Amino acid sequence: MASDSNRTHDADSTGKSGQVDDRRDEALRRIVDRTPTRLGVGRAGPRPTTASLLELRADHGLARDAVHSRVDETLVDDLELVKLRTQVADTDQYLARPDLGRELADESLETLRAECAHAPDVQIIVSDGLSSTAVEANVPELLAVLRDGLADRDIDVGTPVFVEYGRVDVMDAIGEELEADCCVNLVGERPGLRTAESLSAYLVYGPERGLPTAKKSVISNIHDGGLPPVEAGAELVDLVAEMLEREASGIDLRDDDREFTT
């Protein structure tokens, strides 16, 4: 079988059927151009073309790398974050045991107590979560805006920290230990195939271990193709100020139907 005969979308014909093909190609372009979905990909027999098969695998590879690679240590140093780690030993365990990703390792607890300011207005936390790529792509810009914006309003940010193998709720443990009024946790989200750079910011007022998800607020989809990090930083400043003023977060602050995915 000639492979060409099964490839539906090549503009391969001229002559009598040329006009029909032109019209079809135009209709196909309209479909393909307006959707984020992989449409009009064609086929080789009953299987995808080699190009679309390899494109899918390449995108999946990027997503997998974002889950399995670690955040660059020099970035953590440059941002002057105190380095902490949860009770998780490695990526495999991180994926299988969300409970261990919510508690700091013993030596990190000591570091936290020794090096971080007690009882800040806001404790800022950066966690690798499910995407180191998201942290590296967004946190430098976002953190600068967040720190400056909070400083302008005389809100004390204490000593910001980085948590390796951190889950969303590690902010409960850290906030409780430091007796922070509230916490902001910037977490790498589960990568999709379209982008591995999506970051979310989770917030809690009155952090303590075991606080239900509904008591937390979130700003999600932070990346250049979604909510850009600079804008997200500005939104976070407003949200933190509101939380501190109203002494609340999550459903206590407003109706919040956003999803919690980490």
Added chain:
Amino acid sequence: MSIQTTNASAGDRFDSVVEVLAKANEPKTGDELAGIAAESDAERVAAKRALAGMRLETLRENPVVPSEEDEVTQVIQDAVREPIYDEIKDWTVADLREYLVASETGDHEIAAIRPGLTSEMIAAVTKLMSNMDLVLVTSKMEITARCNTTVGEDGTLSFRLQPNDPADDIDNIIDATREGLAYGAGDAVIGVNPVTDTVETTTRILEATHDFIEEWDVPTQNCCLSHVTTQMDAIREGAPADLVFQSLAGTETGNDEFGVDVDLLDEAYDLAQRRCTSSGPNVMYFETGQGAELSGDAHHGVDQLTLEARCYGLAKRYDPFLVNTVVGFIGPEYLYDGQQVIRAGLEDVFMGQLHGISMGIDACYTNHIQADQNDIENLAVLLAAAGTNYFITVPMGDDVMLNYQSNSYHDAAALWEIFDLEPTAPFREWLVDVGLWENGRLTDRAGDPTIFT
């Protein structure tokens, strides 16, 4: 109660049926996270031995969540046909396995004992079966169901077309529908997951898919997978739905997390019978998946396979047209890798069919689980061999709204070709009429979405 294996040694004693069931399960991260899994392979096999010797009556009399506390248990217990149960209650779980795999046992013989089985018995036998056991016995069962068309008939393999869009954009949803139909996918249902769970969005999606189906005269059914109460409101206001959908859990508290209970599901079923645009009689669609109860802290210390079986026990009450497990969606803390996903997929389809419901699968994975497209293609081949009723398919395997990967539209054509199967008869005839099917396979025109413009 103390349960002992026949060749007892230290550590081979178990305190309860729940403990035996949990420890006899094949390895699953969700059971480990719940702290109820076997602590070693030796203990796992000891539990399997204890389970093999357990009588079906013991399982009936010790439901994993007590009847007084849980309406799912009540539904399962009430559905048992007592004279059939009386005939098999003295069987051990090993007897049941050997009955099912026997060469003399076919669809008829399985149907003969089905009304005597509870979900716990079905979960128990599943734990004793190897992957090939599961494929073999599933392949014996032919469970059909009819909405506008009939799925599950011998020689057919059907597909749900899932044209989701991250903005609920109707044009994009219809374009993805065009693409799927051009590959011959969509005979099970054109089913859309909305981003926004509102009556307005649900109505728009139902109307658009309904109109497209009417315009092109496609012999299939539509569905919008919002919360059941949203669909009910939309249907009461006149939205055209062929099926009513809901996610199910295997415990009352798990269903409470999903915002449903038996009364509400009864009401939905009643409404669907009166107001769905399809001819029926099967008008319900359910999705399930191992681990949902633990994720909602509603597992009562019970393992995720047994709770999954109970979902099917509940689903059966509503004579569903479609039920599928969404097997790799939940994440690595419940099913860790390709091996666990494949195992769970085989278990779920087997358990659903043994309950007598029309069972399919969303063979899928997220990007933080240790699996890739090859794993779900493996699972699709195994389950096509097992005779599952249908698979979920999305464009190039990539659902950009739910952010996960499933089988591709292309997989439909490949599975038909490998196993010499076809879509449902009316859908196949329609494909012939629109020039997409001849001589038992897709034509050269297939794959071109502009055919439907």
